Amino acid sequence: MRLLKEFSSGFTNQDGSFTSxxxxxxxxxxxxxxxxxxxxxxxxxDPKAFVLYLNLGPNSFGAQFCHxxxxxxxxxxxxxxxxxxxxxxxxxxIPMAIVRWGFRANLCDFGISLKGIAKTWPLxxxxxxxxxxxxxxxxDTVSFQDRxxxxxxxxxxxxxxxxxxxVAYFIQFVAVEFFFRGFMVHGTKHRFGYYAVFVMIIPYCMxxxxxxxxxxxxxxxxxxxxxxxxxxxxxxxxxxxxxYLVAIAMDLMALWRExxx
Numbered sequence: 001m002r003l004l005k006e007f008s009s010g011f012t013n014q015d016g017s018f019t020s021x022x023x024x025x026x027x028x029x030x031x032x033x034x035x036x037x038x039x040x041x042x043x044x045x046d047p048k049a050f051v052l053y054l055n056l057g058p059n060s061f062g063a064q065f066c067h068x069x070x071x072x073x074x075x076x077x078x079x080x081x082x083x084x085x086x087x088x089x090x091x092x093x094i095p096m097a098i099v100r101w102g103f104r105a106n107l108c109d110f111g112i113s114l115k116g117i118a119k120t121w122p123l124x125x126x127x128x129x130x131x132x133x134x135x136x137x138x139x140d141t142v143s144f145q146d147r148x149x150x151x152x153x154x155x156x157x158x159x160x161x162x163x164x165x166x167v168a169y170f171i172q173f174v175a176v177e178f179f180f181r182g183f184m185v186h187g188t189k190h191r192f193g194y195y196a197v198f199v200m201i202i203p204y205c206m207x208x209x210x211x212x213x214x215x216x217x218x219x220x221x222x223x224x225x226x227x228x229x230x231x232x233x234x235x236x237x238x239x240x241x242x243x244y245l246v247a248i249a250m251d252l253m254a255l256w257r258e259x260x261x
Contacts, residue, residue: 026103030187031199033098037090037179038203045086047079077161080151084172092175095183103187111182111236120233124242127225131246134218139253143212148254158260166248173244180204180223181230181239189231197227 044050047069051062069079099105108115138144151165180200188196201223208216226239255261 024191027188027191029098029102030184033095034179034184034203037094038207041086041090046083050082074154074161076154077151077165080165081168084168087172088175091179095179099183099187109234110186111178111230111234113235114237115234117233117235117238120229120238123229124238127242128245131222131242132249135246135249135253138212138214139250139257141212141214143214144250145254145257147212149251151251153255153260158255166251169247170240170244173247174240177226177230177236177240177243181226182236185227185230186234194228194231197224197231200227 042049047065051066069075069082072078096107099107099110107113139148149162150169151162153162180203184200184203185196188199192199201220204223205216205220208219226242230236230239252261
């Protein structure tokens with residue numbers, strides 16, 4: 001009981017002793033929910049994981065589910081949309097609901113705003129110019145070509161599936177940027193200041209595990225830059241555009257290497 005009391009009423013000084021201070025409900029909610037959201041998307045964010053952990057048997061629903069995601073002519077696209085849907089729900093919709101009805105705050109205070117971005121556009125532009133040559137160089141590596149494009153067009157057809165995928169992919173980046181650079185950064189900055197960005201880049205780096213090593217390391221620096229710019233502009237919208245432009249460049253470079261263009 002004493003430990004719980006100390007936890008709810010104080011934080012530690014440099015010497016390890018507790019100092020008085022109120023428990024920060026907002027920070028605790030953001031960090032705990034982040035852990036929950038990352039876990040749910042990781043374990044249930046694709047149809048294969050969904051089938052595995054829910055143990056769908058040979059019943060009517062299980063058969064239809066497997067046919068839709070694994071046997072259907074457009075099953076690959078359906079599977080990718082399932083993944084994007086889980087990200088939209090847990091990275092965007094639920095955090096927005098927490099902000100509005102849990103924190104009783106305005107979404108503008110969490111990065112959904114156009115105010116203040118004019119002065120940061122040159123920085124975002126520089127980031128794009130800096131990243132595109134790196135994407136070009138990376139696209140010539142085996143690990144890159146094994147991973148991208150994230151959605152492989154069927155039978156060499158770019159349209160309409162690939163175009164539809166890109167629209168959904170863009171919405172996914174809205175969710176990602178709001179979750180990491182909005183919900184996490186602006187939800188903890190009042191307690192951590194600029195250190196909120198460093199807290200955010202840990203889970204942001206971890207969601208890149210499984211991708212090429214160079215991309216995972218680059219995510220640390222990209223997360224740091226985008227986080228600082230989000231703090232400076234108080235908006236995640238430019239970050240959405242930068243993130244998506246780099247991502248679509250990666251897909252297009254991969255397709256170019258495969259001979260599509």
